Amino acid sequence: MVTTDEKGPLTAKKKSVIIRSCDGDEFLVSESAAVLSTSLKKILEEKEDRLIHLSDIDNKTLAMVIAYLSTHADDGLSDDLKRSFDQEFVSGKEFDVLKYLVLATDTLQVTCLCYTVAKKMADIMKNKLVEWVRREFDIQNDYTPEAEAEIRRLDAWAWDDRQLEDD
Amino acid sequence: MGKKPAAQRGEDGSKSMDRISNLPQPILHHILSFLSQKEAIQTCVLSKSWRYLGSTRPNIEFCESHFRSGRKKEKEETFLSVLDKTLQGYHDQKLSIRKFVVEMPMVDSRPISFLEKWIPIVILDMGVKSFSLSFRLQESEYFDLPSIVFEAESLQELYLERCELNSIDNVMLKHLQTLCLQRVYITEETFEKILSSCPLIENVSLLGCKGFKSIKVNKPHNLNYFAFNDTYELYKKQDNVIRIEIDVQTIKTIRIVGCLNWIHHHIYFPHLSCLFLSRVSLSSESFGFFSCNFPSLENLTLHYCFGFKEFHLLSRSIKHLRVCGMKKPIKATVDAPNIRMFKYEGDNIPQSITFTTTSSEWKSNIILWSYSDFDYHASSWFHKLHELLMALSQSEISLKMPQERRRNQKIEDPLSLVPTDINNYGGGFYKPVVVENLSVRGYYPYSSFPGFLRCLFRICRPRYISQCLYLDAHSEWEREEKQLTEFLLVILLIKKNMRQYVWLQDLEEVSMEEFDENGQELHPLDMINVRLRLKWRE
Numbered sequence: 001m002v003t004t005d006e007k008g009p010l011t012a013k014k015k016s017v018i019i020r021s022c023d024g025d026e027f028l029v030s031e032s033a034a035v036l037s038t039s040l041k042k043i044l045e046e047k048e049d050r051l052i053h054l055s056d057i058d059n060k061t062l063a064m065v066i067a068y069l070s071t072h073a074d075d076g077l078s079d080d081l082k083r084s085f086d087q088e089f090v091s092g093k094e095f096d097v098l099k100y101l102v103l104a105t106d107t108l109q110v111t112c113l114c115y116t117v118a119k120k121m122a123d124i125m126k127n128k129l130v131e132w133v134r135r136e137f138d139i140q141n142d143y144t145p146e147a148e149a150e151i152r153r154l155d156a157w158a159w160d161d162r163q164l165e166d167d
Numbered sequence: 168m169g170k171k172p173a174a175q176r177g178e179d180g181s182k183s184m185d186r187i188s189n190l191p192q193p194i195l196h197h198i199l200s201f202l203s204q205k206e207a208i209q210t211c212v213l214s215k216s217w218r219y220l221g222s223t224r225p226n227i228e229f230c231e232s233h234f235r236s237g238r239k240k241e242k243e244e245t246f247l248s249v250l251d252k253t254l255q256g257y258h259d260q261k262l263s264i265r266k267f268v269v270e271m272p273m274v275d276s277r278p279i280s281f282l283e284k285w286i287p288i289v290i291l292d293m294g295v296k297s298f299s300l301s302f303r304l305q306e307s308e309y310f311d312l313p314s315i316v317f318e319a320e321s322l323q324e325l326y327l328e329r330c331e332l333n334s335i336d337n338v339m340l341k342h343l344q345t346l347c348l349q350r351v352y353i354t355e356e357t358f359e360k361i362l363s364s365c366p367l368i369e370n371v372s373l374l375g376c377k378g379f380k381s382i383k384v385n386k387p388h389n390l391n392y393f394a395f396n397d398t399y400e401l402y403k404k405q406d407n408v409i410r411i412e413i414d415v416q417t418i419k420t421i422r423i424v425g426c427l428n429w430i431h432h433h434i435y436f437p438h439l440s441c442l443f444l445s446r447v448s449l450s451s452e453s454f455g456f457f458s459c460n461f462p463s464l465e466n467l468t469l470h471y472c473f474g475f476k477e478f479h480l481l482s483r484s485i486k487h488l489r490v491c492g493m494k495k496p497i498k499a500t501v502d503a504p505n506i507r508m509f510k511y512e513g514d515n516i517p518q519s520i521t522f523t524t525t526s527s528e529w530k531s532n533i534i535l536w537s538y539s540d541f542d543y544h545a546s547s548w549f550h551k552l553h554e555l556l557m558a559l560s561q562s563e564i565s566l567k568m569p570q571e572r573r574r575n576q577k578i579e580d581p582l583s584l585v586p587t588d589i590n591n592y593g594g595g596f597y598k599p600v601v602v603e604n605l606s607v608r609g610y611y612p613y614s615s616f617p618g619f620l621r622c623l624f625r626i627c628r629p630r631y632i633s634q635c636l637y638l639d640a641h642s643e644w645e646r647e648e649k650q651l652t653e654f655l656l657v658i659l660l661i662k663k664n665m666r667q668y669v670w671l672q673d674l675e676e677v678s679m680e681e682f683d684e685n686g687q688e689l690h691p692l693d694m695i696n697v698r699l700r701l702k703w704r705e
Contacts, residue, residue, distance in 0.1 A: 018593045019294075020217075067281045095186060095187075096186060099186070099187070099190065102194055102197075102198075103189070103191075103194065104191070106191075106193075106194055115196070118194070118197045118198045118200075118201065119201050122199070122200075122201030122202055123201070125198075125202065125206070125210075126201075126202060126206065127206075130209055130210075130212055133210070133213060134213060134214075136186075137185050137186040137187040137188075138185040138186050139185045139186075139187065139188060139213050139214050139217075140185065140214060141213070142214050142215050143212065143213055143214065143215060147374060148212050151211055151212050151218070152212060154207050155211065155222075157233075157234060157245055157249050158204075158205045158208040158209055159209070160234075160235060
C-alpha cells in the first residue's frame with residue numbers, strides 16, 4: 001500500500017492520483033478507481049509518484065476510461081446498475097472512438113472494459129459482407145481479383161451461403 | 168476523434184492506413200474472437216494484412232450448422248476435413264487455442280479416430296482454457312470420451328454433451344472452475360472423483376445426465392453454483408428417483424429441475440442467495456426449513472412444484488419470491504420484511520395469500536394465464552381476484568391476463584356469464600384496489616369486452632391499461648394490430664356508451680399515451696407502445 005504523505009495507511013484508500021493524458025490534461029482519480037486498471041495498480045505499487053503520465057492515451061479517451069473506472073469503483077452501485085452502465089457506455093459510440101478505447105484499455109489492462117469494447121466492435125462487423133467492411137473501414141483491397149478468388153476457393157466452405165446485408 | 172479519417176497512403180505507398188487494420192494483432196484477434204468461425208475466415212479476403220488473422224485467432228468454434236450446402240453425408244465430410252485442416256494449421260504454426268468449441272456430427276466411426284488423434288493435441292499442447300465438445304447423437308447413444316480430457320491442467324471450463332465418461336483414472340483439472348455436463352453418461356463414483364479432484368471448481372451443472380441414482384456434492388470448497396436438470400426423464404418411469412445431496416457451505420445458487428428427491432434436511436447454507444426449484448416435490452415443512460437454514464436467501468422461485476397445499480414462509484432476507492404454475496389454488500402466508508417483488512403466475516387464483524412486510528416499496532406481478540374458472544363461476548372468480556388484490560394492496564400491483572384466444576370454440580358473451588349479483592356481491596361494497604398496470608388480451612369480439620371490464624372495474628382501479636400481445640407469428644401481426652386499435656377505441660368510448668355503470672362516476676379522465684421510453688414519435692405501427700391512462704376520483 002502506498003503511504004507517501006502524512007495521512008498514513010488508514011486513509012490511503014481514499015487518496016487520489018493524478019493521471020495526465022498525452023495531450024497534457026490532468027485527471028484527479030481516486031486510488032480505488034485507478035487500481036481497477038492492472039497497469040495503474042502496478043505503477044502505484046512500484047513508484048511513490050502520485051502523478052502518472054500516459055504518453056499514448058489522449059484526453060477524450062482517458063476521460064471515458066476514468067468515468068468507467070470511477071463507476072466501477074463506486075461501492076454504492078449495484079452490479080445490475082454497473083452492467084447497464086457498461087451497455088450504455090459502448091452503445092452509439094463511433095467505431096473510431098471504440099478503437100481508441102480498445103487500445104487504451106489494452107494498455108491500461110482494464111480487462112472487463114476491453115472485452116466489452118472489443119465485443120461491440122465485432123458486433124459492428126457481424127453479418128456484413130466483406131465489401132461493406134472494406135467500405136466502412138476504408139480497407140484498401142490490395143489483392144488481385146485472381147488472388148482473392150483463390151483465397152475464397154481455398155476456404156470454399158465459408159462462402160457457401162452469402163445472404164448478408166450490404167447497406 | 169469521432170471523425171472518419173480518409174484512407175491515407177503510407178510513405179512507401181504500399182500500405183494503406185485504414186480505420187482498423189493498424190490495430191495490434193492481439194487486439195484484432197480479440198475482436199475476431201467474437202465472430203463465428205465462418206465470419207472470421209471471411210475476413211481473410213479483406214486485404215493482404217488480413218490474410219491470416221481470422222485463421223489464427225485464439226478460438227476455434229465449429230458446428231455442423233455452419234455447413235449448409237450439400238447433402239447430409241457431404242456436409243459431414245466437409246465438416247471433418249475443414250476441422251482437420253484448421254487444427255493442422257494451428258498445430259503446424261504452434262498456435263495456442265484458448266477456447267475450443269466443437270459440435271460434431273456423427274455419421275460413422277471416423278469422427279472417433281479423428282477425435283482420438285486431435286483431443287490429446289488440443290488438450291495437452293495448445294494450452295486450451297475452455298473446452299466444449301458435443302455430438303449430434305440419438306437418444307442413449309454416447310461418445311466414449313478419451314480420459315485424457317481430464318488431464319488438462321490448464322483447463323478452466325469444460326462443457327460436454329452426449330459423452331460417456333468411463334474409466335477416468337487421472338483427474339488433474341487443477342484450474343477447472345466450470346463443469347457443465349449435458350446428457351452425459353456418468354457414474355456416481357466418476358462424478359465424485361472429478362469433483363474431489365478440482366480444487367477451484369465454482370460452477371457445476373448436470374443437465375439430463377444418466378448413469379447414477381444419487382448425486383453427492385460435498386467436496387468442493389469453492390462451489391457457488393449448482394444446477395441439476397432431470398426433466399429429460401420427466402415422462403418416463405418414475406421409479407428411478409434420484410437423490411441429491413448438497414453439502415457445501417459456500418454455495419450461492421442452486422437450480423434444481425425435476426429432481427424427485429432433494430435431500431436438504433439438516434443442512435445449513437449460510438450464503439445461499441438464489442434458489443430455483445422446478446417440478447420439485449416439497450412439503451409444507453420444507454418452507455420452515457428454508458426459513459431457518461438459508462439466512463441469505465434473496466431469490467426464491469417455485470416453478471410447478473408440488474406436494475404441498477399451503478406454505479408459510481418467514482424470511483428476513485428474501486427480496487424476490489416467484490410462485491408459478493401451481494396445480495391447485497394454494498394458501499400462503501409470507502412474512503418477508505424486505506420483500507421487493509412478488510410474482511404469481513398460473514391458471515388459478517390462490518386460495519389465500521397473506522403478506523406481512525415492512526417494506527415500503529415493493530411490487531407484485533400477477534399473471535393469470537387463463538380465465539378457465541371465470542367462464543364457469545364468474546362472480547366467484549372476481550371475488551377471489553379481489554381478495555388477492557386486497558392482500559397485495561400495499562404493493563404496486565401489475566395485473567396481466569394474457570388469455571388465449573379460443574378461435575375454434577364458441578365465443579360466449581361474458582356479460583351473459585356474469586350473474587347480475589356481481590354488483591351486489593358482499594353487499595355491493597367492493598373496495599376497489601388500485602392497480603398500477605393492467606394488461607389484458609382483450610375479448611373477441613370486442614362487443615363483449617366492456618362486460619368483462621365492467622366487472623373488473625368494480626374490483627380494481629387500474630391507472631394504466633395496455634393490451635397483451637403476442638407478435639411472434641408474422642401472419643398474426645395484421646390481425647393483432649387491428650384488434651389493438653379496436654381495443655383502444657372500445658375503452659376510449661366506454662365513457663360515452665356505458666353511463667349505466669356505477670364505477671363510471673369515479674372515472675374522471677381517460678387519455679391515451681405512449682409509454683415507450685425511447686422518446687420516439689408516435690407512429691401508427693408503434694401502437695404496441697400505447698397505453699391508456701385512467702384518472703380515478705380519489
